[in-house]
Amino acid sequence: MRGWPRKDGRKGIRNVVAVAYLVECAHHVSRLIVQKSGADDVHLIGFPGCYPNKYALEMMKRLCTHPNVGAVLLVSLGCESFNREELRRYVHASGRPVDLLVIQQSGGTTRTLNAGLDIVKKMRAQLALQATVPMALNELVIGTVCGGSDGTSGITANPAVGRCFDWLIENDAACIFEETGELIGCERIMASRAVTPELGREIEACVEKAANYYRIMGYGSFAPGNAEGGLTTLEEKSMGAYSKSGSSPISGLIKPGDIPPRGGLYLLDVVPDGEPRFGFPNISDNAEIVELIACGSHLVLFTTGRGSVVGSAISPVIKVCANPDTYERMSEDMDVNAGRILHGAELDDVGREIYELVQKLAAGEPSKSETLGHQEFILTYKQFEPIGPACLPAA
């Protein structure tokens, strides 16, 4: 494995230029810059809202200074409330090349596009000169998410990712699992794995917060496809999803943008704090992936039974297919066929395949979704309080 060293001590397994729109009104121009650059290492990210949101600013700071990002071009319309200067200063302080285009000042679509293409070209030339250094497992942060779960997910792909997580954590990597709204029903089992009783209580409280939030929204995190695939209840889906966490002790509870301080297993609380507002906590799988990346995930292990095709901007996504029939239909999009466990393959062998694939990707090999050009990204409004002192026990 090798990585690009960053000023904060972290290393990136990719070295991308992020083009970030700071309001939906700047989205099209930003997309044109990415598309017309013709380079697959220029990625589009952004926040669509015009109203200010502390969470969105913090997320954009984390994403723009993610170890996989080498340089950043910010694109503003000009009148939106996003604090573009604060973001620019923050990225600059991280030692990365950063530039800002304001469409109203640049003189419209075409002038901003041409200026953006020049900037991206120069940034890519700069990044091409940067050398990589060796990278060890204990420098990796790996996230996991499930999407399109079915009755096979909890039997094949999710426990196989759990095995991979156990081995990564044995080697001092940081591993993050998430979506407390999809862990409803597992709160007591999960709390019993916490490294301290205080953390256990925090974990139970954060699942209760999730259950309350989803009840008020009127829906649990349960899609029609889950039922078609044999899952009946939210807690059944939760038990299957929970097995992605493996069997290591839970070292801490983090919120979006918190970076694990050292190796171990972390639960990411994605459900907003306070009175429910702004709608559902995570409106689609990529919202969860973006939060895992904002916590520093170098890559994301995505398990699916029904079959998802998504990747992500910034960090590669490995797709682990739980269902052997789905794998046959959609093998183009799947990195690992965990469904073969139903045909007699050993769970450990599939876990080992995922573990080795993580290391291959960190050595530069592309995932299926990267090769297919998937760079999905979504970021919406939320609000969080900082994590409490019991969430990250002292060393």
Next chain:
Amino acid sequence: MSDRKGDDARLPPLLLLHPEDNIVVARRDIAAGERVELDGEGFTMPASIELGHKLARRAIAAEARVLKYGAPIGSMKIAVARGEHVHMHNLRSDYIPSTTREGSDGN
């Protein structure tokens, strides 16, 4: 995928995930009338079932908890017989109702 069909024939089509479970899971699509082993005894499938779906390992009473992976996954809305499909029509969440494209599961 070389192991696929050959191994299928030898592997039991119904999976018991935990000794305390009162449901089993279909390892593959199973046709109506197919003879399978259910909880150690021969059983003729009354209806077809798809991969990943659940069958009652034994008769389950109304309001009884359903256990999968050894953990509760909801309560029965009505009683079911041994070998019956356990799904949206007879099992409900003890937390938040599940939804389909037609609406919630009604609990």
